[in-house]
Amino acid sequence: MQNFRVYIILFLLFPLMIFADDGSKLWLRFPNVKKGISADKIISKGKNPTLDIAKNELTDLWQGQAVELRTETALKNLKDGYTIKSTSDKITISSSKEIGLLYGVYHILRLQETKSNLENLNITEKPSYDVRILNHWDNLDGTIERGYAGHSLWKWEDLPGKISPRYKEYARANASIGINSVVLNNVNASPNMLRRDYLEKVKILADIFRPYGIKVYLSVNFSSPKVLDGLENSDPLNKNVQNWWKGKASEIYKLIPDFGGFLVKANSEGQPGPQDYGRTHADGANMMADALKPYNGIVMWRAFVYSPSNEDRAKQAYLEFVPLDGKFRDNVIIQIKNGPIDFQPREAFNPLFGALKKTPEMVEFQITQEYLGFSNHVVFLAPLFKENLDSDTYSYGKGSTIAKLTDGTLMKNKITAISAVANIGEDTNWTGHHFAQANWYAFGRLAWNHDLSSEQIADEWIKMTFTDNQDFVKPVTEMMLSSRETAVDYMMPLGLHHIFASGHHYGPEPWGDYKNGRPDWSPVYYHKADANGVGFDRTKTGSNAVSLYFPPLNETYGNIKTTPENLILWFHHVPWNYKMKDGKTLWEELSYKYDSGVKNVRDYQKIWDKLKTYVDEDRFTFVQSKLKIQEKDAVWWKDACLLYFQTFSKMPIPNDIEKPVHELEDLKKIKLNMGHHN
Structure with missing residues (x-):
């Protein structure tokens, strides 16, 4: 009888009890769903692995009316998009492809989970980009460059014999937000990735991902012909080298008929490339493009190049690629980091966007928080992604945003693409921080539809990942939406950039001056602090990087009065006592x-x-402990930067600001031992 009472009490309390959650289900939790609709309420013709997944998702999770899944050739212009229409007795999802039907199923499940209105649905969705791709910087030994969520998901030593259940979970999570491509390995690629035994392992992953609409790509090392098969060199104009790549492409496509293509980092940071042989990026990219062409494969050639030189690093990609415009094959796309330096908390947009008039361009974002507190800081990246995509380059007149340049609106590219460096590892919660999952989600949603607002993406993610209770949703949305600007404020406000500790990029080191290394790996190269002021002069009196932007931006950025204040130290060396728009001096503004x-x-x-x-x-205490780290780090940044810059400004820190709790000399002694650069 006693036990029975306990059960009754537990039963009555059940709705109030929140059970442990380890974050492994991401935004696909569906905590209130016990069972979906019965199979007889799903109307569909044909049999196909992708269609089977769509039906299974409905029978497991959908709680609404009957659903009809229809393929219609008339919808071809939607690509892998879909329409959703509801009547009184059913919802009809239509697409020209089975993958479009699966995306449509995930759409109605999202509507269900966010408690959206499911009546009178009349939705048409078409993806903004053809290729929506995650770049994994995973190495063959299981480590991840710039990875903060444990080891790699890919267990190369176990494949092809042993298959982790997480491969399918990973594919499902990506499909649920429309990501349709994945580069499996680091851009600092090992030639071994193209060995036959590894290609057979890659085939297993490709087979698992295929029903979820995901194509596999590989990062390749330019020296592979020489290293793997002893060719005399890897010169792209050498016929033997060209034939080697053609043979390799043929071998790959026999194993993986829908293989996507290659991602290449060449002649950057010590990586081999065509310039080793006096050839151009176009020579190298075209050789690979020719090898992939018969199979509809593409080459994504990275524009992240900066040789040791006296030229401002912010100009180098532009100077190297603009002269090659129009010389690339039509299945080559230039992959450009959002800013011209390197995934900083805030950068001016890369001037290469819009400068290539005859060559397709794609954005490369970074989801993994290399420069944003790793997996310790809450930094929601949708506002950063949006800031870049909505930037007007003026390359085709007003309204020439980076989104419109890369999605095919302004340039009729054969193929459009958008990429981001993944933050995924084998941690149970996938990304090392429960809130870092939102950045994977945000990239997928914006790759599918770059018109979505950061607020809408945050709202969806919170409701699906935590709860739809407005008392939780509202404050957490506000926290997420302000978190990127907060990180900029405590790290590098007003256009300061790259004043991170060397190598691992965790924490401040504005005093860093690596006399023996390259100047552009030193923080002092970027902030140029002296008795007169601080900031990098990129105007006509400095490096003249402003000249790379289209009018009127060149004038706007070239004039200290018209430069947006959040980039003032990016473009100008500003006197400490310069009056800002709010009447404060630059030094006071920086302090505040x-x-x-x-x-x-x-x-x-x-x-x-x-x-x-x-x-x-579980998740409450996890996030709470991470916020403690973030608060300590923010104080560390504030003290290090203000105390250091004060040695030049000689001005007092304003009285109403909390005084530093550290001593500058103690801060200079902090040395962390962590990974390296990409």
Whole structure:
């Protein structure tokens, strides 16, 4: 009888109990769904592995009316998009492809989970980009360059014999947000990736991913012909080398008929490339493009190049690629980092966008937080992605945004693409921080539809990952939407950039001056602090990087009065006592920005502490402990930067700002031992 009472009490309390959640289900939790609709309520013709997945998702999770899945050739112009129409008795999802039907199923499941209105649906979705791709910087030994969520998902030593269940879970998560391509390995590629035994392992992954609409790509090492098969060199104009790549392409496509193509990092940071033989990027890319052409494969050639030179690093990709415009094959696409330096918390957009008039361009974002506190800091990246995609380059007049340049609106490219460096590892929660999952989600959603707002993406993700209770959703949305600006404030406000600790990029080192290395690996190269002021002069009196931008931006950025203040130190060397728009001096503005960053992180701690009742204990305490680290790091950044820059400004830190808790000399002694650069 006693036990029976306990069961009754538990039963009555059940709705209030929040069970442990380890984050492994990502945004596909569906905590309130016990069973979906019966199979007889799903109307569809034909049999196909992708269609089977769509039906299984409905029978497992869909709680609404009957669903009809229809393939219609008339919808071809939607590519792998779909339409969703509801009547009183059913919802009809139509697409020209089975993968479009699966995407449509994930769409209605998202609507169900976010408690959206499911009546009178009349939706048409067409992806913004053809290729929506995650770049994994995973190495063959299981390590991940710039990976902060444990070892690689890919267990090369186990394949092809042993298959991890996470491969399918990974594919499903990507399909649920429309990601349709994946580069499996690091751009600093090992030639061994193209060995037959590894290609057979890759085939297994390709077979698992295929029903989820995901194509596999590989990063390749330019020296592969010489290293793997002893050719005399890897010169792209050498017939033997050309034939080697053709043979390799043939071998790959026999194993993987829908293989996507190659990603190449060449002649950058010590990687081999065509310039080793006096050839151009176009020579190298075209050789590979010719090998892939018969199979409809593409080459994504990275524009992240900067040789040791006296030229401003922000100009180098532009100077190297613009003279080659029009010389690339039509199945080559130039992959360009969003900014001209390197995935900084804030950068001016890369001037190469729009400068290539005859060559397709694609954006490369970084989801993994190499420069944003690794997997310790809450930094929602949708605002960063949007800031870049919505930037107007003026390359075809007003309204020539990076989104429109890369999605085929302004340039009729044969193929359009968008990429981001993944933050995924084998940690149970996939990304090392529960909130870092939102950045994977945000990239997928924007790759599918770059018109979505950061707010809508945050709202969806919170409701699917945590709860749809507005008392939780509202404050967490506000925290997420402000978090990127907060990180900029406590790290590098007003256009400061790359003043990170060397090598691992975790924490501040504005005093870093690596006399024996390359100048452009030193923070002092980027901030140029002296008794007069701080900032990198990229105007006509400096490196003249402003001249690479189209009018009117060249004038806007070239004039200190019209440069947006959030980029003022990116383009100008600004006097410490320069009057900002709000009347403060530059030194005061800098001080208040750093202080504001610290205060905001403390506010996040307070917000999160109040939300304990809405979150399971595991995730609540995990995020709480990460916010403690973020708060300590924010103070570390503020103290290090203000104390260091004060040695030049000789001005007092304003009285109403919390005084530094560290000594500059103690901060200079901090040495962390971590990974290296990409």
